[in-house]
Each structure stands twice: as C-alpha cells, then as structure tokens.
Amino acid sequence: MSASTVRVALVYPELLGTYGDRGNAVILERRLAWRGIAAELVEVRAGAAVPSDVDVFVLGGGEDDPQSLAAEGLRASKPAIEHALDHGAAMLAVCAGFQLLGHSYEAADDEHVPGLALLDMVTVAGADRLVGECVVEPDAPLPLLTGFENHAGRTRLGDGVAPLGPVRVGRGNGDGVDGARADRVVGTYLHGPVLARNPALADLLLGWVVGQLPPIDDGLALRLRAERLAAAGLNAR
Amino acid sequence: MTRRSTRTRLAVTAGRLAGWASRTAGRGAGLVVSGRVTNALAPRALAELAAPQRVVLVSATNGKTTTTRLLVAALEAAGHAVVTNPSGANLASGLVTALASTDEPGFAVLEVDEFVLPSLFDALGPELLVWGNLTRDQLDRMGEVRAITDRWRRTAASSPELRIVANASDPQVAWAAAPAATTWVRAGASWRDDSASCPQCGALLTWPDGGFACPRCRFTAPAAAYALDGDEVVDVAHGSVRVKLALALPGRWNLVNATLAIAAAAQLGVNAADAADAMSEVTTVSGRYTRFHLPDGRPARLLLAKNPAGWHEVLGYLADRDSGVVIAVNSRLADGRDPSWLWDVPYEKLAGRPLAAAGERALDVAVRLRYADAPAVVEPDPMRAALLTGGDEVDVVASYTVFARLAGSELATRKDARP
Numbered sequence: 001m002s003a004s005t006v007r008v009a010l011v012y013p014e015l016l017g018t019y020g021d022r023g024n025a026v027i028l029e030r031r032l033a034w035r036g037i038a039a040e041l042v043e044v045r046a047g048a049a050v051p052s053d054v055d056v057f058v059l060g061g062g063e064d065d066p067q068s069l070a071a072e073g074l075r076a077s078k079p080a081i082e083h084a085l086d087h088g089a090a091m092l093a094v095c096a097g098f099q100l101l102g103h104s105y106e107a108a109d110d111e112h113v114p115g116l117a118l119l120d121m122v123t124v125a126g127a128d129r130l131v132g133e134c135v136v137e138p139d140a141p142l143p144l145l146t147g148f149e150n151h152a153g154r155t156r157l158g159d160g161v162a163p164l165g166p167v168r169v170g171r172g173n174g175d176g177v178d179g180a181r182a183d184r185v186v187g188t189y190l191h192g193p194v195l196a197r198n199p200a201l202a203d204l205l206l207g208w209v210v211g212q213l214p215p216i217d218d219g220l221a222l223r224l225r226a227e228r229l230a231a232a233g234l235n236a237r
Numbered sequence: 238m239t240r241r242s243t244r245t246r247l248a249v250t251a252g253r254l255a256g257w258a259s260r261t262a263g264r265g266a267g268l269v270v271s272g273r274v275t276n277a278l279a280p281r282a283l284a285e286l287a288a289p290q291r292v293v294l295v296s297a298t299n300g301k302t303t304t305t306r307l308l309v310a311a312l313e314a315a316g317h318a319v320v321t322n323p324s325g326a327n328l329a330s331g332l333v334t335a336l337a338s339t340d341e342p343g344f345a346v347l348e349v350d351e352f353v354l355p356s357l358f359d360a361l362g363p364e365l366l367v368w369g370n371l372t373r374d375q376l377d378r379m380g381e382v383r384a385i386t387d388r389w390r391r392t393a394a395s396s397p398e399l400r401i402v403a404n405a406s407d408p409q410v411a412w413a414a415a416p417a418a419t420t421w422v423r424a425g426a427s428w429r430d431d432s433a434s435c436p437q438c439g440a441l442l443t444w445p446d447g448g449f450a451c452p453r454c455r456f457t458a459p460a461a462a463y464a465l466d467g468d469e470v471v472d473v474a475h476g477s478v479r480v481k482l483a484l485a486l487p488g489r490w491n492l493v494n495a496t497l498a499i500a501a502a503a504q505l506g507v508n509a510a511d512a513a514d515a516m517s518e519v520t521t522v523s524g525r526y527t528r529f530h531l532p533d534g535r536p537a538r539l540l541l542a543k544n545p546a547g548w549h550e551v552l553g554y555l556a557d558r559d560s561g562v563v564i565a566v567n568s569r570l571a572d573g574r575d576p577s578w579l580w581d582v583p584y585e586k587l588a589g590r591p592l593a594a595a596g597e598r599a600l601d602v603a604v605r606l607r608y609a610d611a612p613a614v615v616e617p618d619p620m621r622a623a624l625l626t627g628g629d630e631v632d633v634v635a636s637y638t639v640f641a642r643l644a645g646s647e648l649a650t651r652k653d654a655r656p
Binding site for chain 1: 579604
C-alpha cells in the first residue's frame with residue numbers, strides 16, 4: 001500500500017454494525033475510488049487494536065453488550081486514535097459510536113461505562129426510545145441532513161463542544177440539537193446510513209483529508225435525500 | 238365437540254361476521270380483523286380455544302412460516318388433524334382466528350411472532366416450542382435482538398416440563414432455550430453478525446468448526462440430537478441414522494427449516510423418514526417461492542427476504558443462477574420503517590447482473606446498489622420493474638408488505654391469466 005492511499009477504517013463492524021452504518025465506510029471508499037483516488041476500506045475486527053495509520057474513522061451503532069466491548073477496545077486504542085486525529089484524520093461516529101466519544105454512557109444495567117473521552121459530553125439512558133425520521137440543520141456549507149434515529153440515549157454536550165446542528169424533525173441528542181462537531185470529528189444519531197442520504201457530508205469528511213474534490217453524479221442520492229426530507233415534511237435546500 | 242363458553246362462542250361468531258364484512262369490502266382475507274373482534278369481546282377466547290388442542294408454537298426471525306408448513310405436512314401425512322395459521326397471521330388476532338376454525342381436537346401448529354411469543358405463552362399452553370433463529374429485523378418495532386433473547390429465556394425457564402426443539406448453532410437461541418428440556422438441532426450458522434458477543438457474559442465469541450464458544454464463561458453450542466449435513470439429517474441420538482431431504486423448496490435455509498421440523502415431528506411421534514417424504518411435497522408456502530410468468534412470457538419466481546440474515550441466504554441461492562433480480566423494499570410497520578439494513582447485505586455479489594430497485598423505498602435500494610457498482614433500473618412497481626429487468630428468468634425478492642401484496646392478489650391473478 002502506498003502512503004498516498006486513503007485509508008478508511010471501519011471500526012468494530014461486528015460490534016458497531018447493527019444499523020447498517022458500515023455503509024458509511026463503503027460510501028467514503030467508493031466516492032474516492034470513483035474519482036480516481038486510491039482508497040482502501042480497512043475493517044478493524046473486534047478484539048483487534050485500532051491502527052493509527054488511518055485517514056477516516058467510521059463508527060456505527062450497536063447494542064448494549066457489544067457497545068461495552070467496543071468501549072473497552074477503543075479505550076485501549078486511544079493513543080493510536082488520538083495520534084491519527086492529531087495528524088489530520090477525520091472521524092464519523094453514529095449513535096452508539098457517537099456516544100462512545102464522550103466521557104461515559106449509561107448501559108442498560110444503569111452502569112456508567114467510560115468512553116473515549118475525545119469530546120466533552122456524557123450520555124444517559126432515556127425513559128423511552130427515540131425512533132423515526134430525523135432532520136438536522138447544520139452550519140453552512142452543509143445543507144439539511146436527513147436520517148433515521150433509533151436510540152434510548154440522551155447526550156449532553158459540554159460548553160466547549162458544538163452540536164452538529166439544531167434538530168428540525170425528530171429528537172437527536174434529546175435537547176433540541178443533534179450530534180457534535182469538533183475539528184474533524186462529526187458525531188450524530190442519524191442512521192440511513194447518513195452518508196447514503198447526505199452526499200455533501202461524505203464529501204465534507206473526504207475534503208478534510210484529500211482537499212478539493214471534483215463533482216460526481218449524485219442524481220440518485222439527491223433524489224433519495226429529497227424524498228426523505230419530503231417524508232419528514234420539509235423541502236430540500 | 239369441545240366445550241366453549243357462551244361468551245367465546247358469541248365472540249367467535251362476531252369475529253367471523255367482521256371477517257366476512259372485511260372480505261366483502263375487498264380488504265383482504267379478514268383473518269386479522271376477525272381475530273381482533275373475537276379477542277376484544279372475549280379476552281379468554283385464545284386460552285379456551287387452545288385448551289383442547291396439543292399446541293406447538295414455531296418462532297424465529299426467519300423461516301417460521303415455512304417451518305410451520307413443513308411440520309404441518311409431516312403431522313397430516315401421519316394422519317393427525319392439524320389446525321394452523323398458514324398465511325403468516327402470527328399475532329394474537331391471527332392465532333385466535335386459526336384456533337376458532339375447528340371444533341376437532343388434534344394438533345395446533347402455530348407460527349408466532351417472536352416479539353409477542355412470551356406474552357401469549359401462558360394462554361396457549363404449548364407442549365412444544367420450535368425455535369429457529371434470532372437476528373436483527375424491524376429494529377424500530379422489535380428493539381434490539383438481545384432484548385428478545387432475554388424474553389425468550391424467561392419463557393423457557395418459566396415451565397420445567399416445557400419441551401423445546403431449538404437451533405443449537407444460533408448463540409441467541411442456544412442461550413434462550415438452555416433452561417428447558419431442549420432437543421438441540423445443529424443447523425450450522427451462516428449469519429453471525431448479531432452474535433458477536435456472548436449472550437451469557439458479553440465477551441467476544443469464537444467460532445471453531447461451525448460451532449461457537451465463549452473463551453471467558455465457556456458457554457458453547459450444546460450437543461445436538463439432530464444435525465444437518467449437506468442435504469441429510471443425521472439422527473445423532475439414534476445411531477446416526479441419515480435421512481435424505483428432497484425438498485421442492487429452494488435454498489440451504491429451507492434445509493435448516495426442514496431439519497427443525499423433522500426434529501419437532503419426531504418429538505410428536507412421527508419418524509424422520511416419513512416426515513421428510515411429506516415435506517418433499519410442499520412446493521410453495523403462503524406464496525413464497527411461487528413460480529409465475531411475466532406478461533412477456535419469461536418465467537419468474539417470488540421470494541421473501543426482509544432482513545440481512547434472510548438476504549444472506551437468498552444471495553447464496555442467487556449465486557447458482559443467472560437470473561435478473563428485482564429487489565423490492567417497503568418501509569411500512571411490518572417491514573421495519575428503516576431500510577438501513579440494506580447496507581448490511583453484500584449486494585456487491587450481484588454486480589454485472591440485470592437488476593431493478595423497486596418498492597416504496599426503491600431509491601434506498603438504488604443508492605445501495607449504486608455504491609455496490611451494481612446499477613439498477615428504478616421502478617417502484619415491482620411487476621413493472623420485473624418487466625424492465627433483463628435475464629431469461631427474473632427472481633423477485635421482496636420485503637414483507639411488498640411480498641404479501643404480490644402473493645395475496647396480484648400474483649394469483651397473473652397465474653390464472655397465464656398458467
């Protein structure tokens with residue numbers, strides 16, 4: 001593998017792969033390959049150490065026990081992950097994966113499991129599951145983001161952490177906003193997978209790593225995005 | 238022949254009337270409406286109607302309708318009276334309608350939704366449960382797999398004399414059925430992605446020689462009384478006698494369903510060879526695997542696949558064919574409202590074949606296929622999509638509500654028009 005190959009790491013797909021979020025990694029790899037940029041999808045299997053020579057980390061949603069296993073592995077790999085982020089890597093973390101970026105999350109047995117503590121945030125268990133179409137309005141240049149949320153966790157961001165954006169439809173973190181943004185790290189509750197419905201977010205992440213990207217034909221993805229926004233009662237913008 | 242309370246008798250009559258009204262109004266078979274009315278008027282109806290029957294409940298994420306059908310075939314061939322819910326109406330309403338359809342005591346072989354099974358267990362009083370598999374499906378309605386596993390396990394522990402036939406190769410099922418007197422079936426696991434961690438202690442499972450084992454708490458696949466080996470069922474407990482399966486139904490997954498049904502039939506006194514013979518006569522199951530012709534004359538087949546584990550098996554079946562494939566997905570309640578699971582299916586394997594994306598979520602399918610470099614025609618109507626799909630034959634693989642509509646009315650009409 002040459003040093004210029006972009007490495008997209010799908011972290012613990014067996015543990016953080018309940019909601020189709022592996023698609024985010026597939027999408028990032030394909031969008032590079034279609035543009036003639038050498039790219040490689042690296043699956044970090046459960047139990048393995050997360051490598052540091054990674055350009056984009058992708059974390060997905062998972063169930064309770066697997067999430068605890070993932071937390072263990074991520075904590076052990078924290079130096080490698082921080083090293084990669086310090087050297088310009090980007091990260092997309094969805095649902096359980098997003099919760100793992102904080103100081104702790106609350107598991108089903110009321111235990112507060114320590115996370116990666118990359119972001120100043122904590123997640124507690126809510127009384128009910130938040131399930132349904134969700135639309136988030138992030139800062140420019142991103143357009144409205146559409147996804148499907150399905151989680152019980154409520155996430156509180158610390159003062160220094162910005163959300164991905166206010167929630168227009170659905171619940172997100174549970175307090176009017178969804179996700180988190182810090183440097184090149186994006187966290188969100190949106191499944192779908194989020195990059196399938198929102199190609200602009202995919203290219204934002206890739207742009208951080210490889211710079212300006214030529215356009216590609218996103219006709220189908222944009223039709224899907226418009227359809228899902230309409231299903232949530234909004235117009236595409 | 239059997240004694241029913243006045244209240245239950247009246248409620249059953251009222252339910253039948255409601256079902257008739259629903260059918261007359263063109264709203265389907267009316268089985269669910271009929272049962273809802275009966276259950277509302279007589280909350281004890283389910284228990285009363287089940288009481289004279291020897292009740293067998295079949296549940297799983299995938300394969301419960303087919304396993305039920307195969308077991309019914311074996312019992313009927315052995316001369317038993319059997320009442321069943323053949324159309325997949327597997328909630329309380331469908332079950333009460335099925336049970337009310339007979340006065341004759343015999344077997345009631347019922348498929349039951351995996352989520353509601355524990356709550357209906359006491360009312361139905363089964364003598365045997367048949368448990369196939371537990372994997373992700375309809376996560377918005379069912380919640381996560383482990384929550385169902387825990388509910389099943391409490392059910393298994395609730396009654397010491399309960400007998401279960403269960404798939405030893407699925408860690409979720411093996412954990413759930415462990416507290417009961419269980420006859421284990423080694424079917425071989427193919428879909429592992431919902432069982433990365435041990436259901437008992439949460440550690441990462443290992444997968445030696447087709448089984449599974451937990452390195453921490455030593456939870457492992459239990460010793461099987463029956464095993465599927467190729468297309469033969471091995472009766473391990475009785476001198477490893479082998480019975481060949483000659484199913485008319487396609488796919489490895491139906492060999493698994495048949496193995497479970499043979500083990501269950503044996504528990505009920507039907508020998509394996511006779512059961513296998515009866516099962517070979519089953520050609521379609523409530524519309525599944527129905528062969529028909531497209532209006533342009535090409536042969537087509539209808540398959541149901543509604544989650545990644547099901548699709549995993551269907552891709553194995555499609556690999557041996559060079560047909561065109563229509564992937565038709567809705568996102569109504571019974572499909573799961575979130576079709577993100579499409580991304581857990583390796584559709585890359587279909588690249589290069591004629592494909593169509595259909596159903597109300599055709600665009601989700603089309604975007605998934607585009608990223609698999611497997612371009613597809615986009616046409617929401619599944620039958621029009623099939624016509625637009627190339628190939629000498631077309632396999633229409635549909636999620637639950639698309640499938641139900643095609644199997645229910647549309648396809649039946651087409652079959653009549655062009656046998």
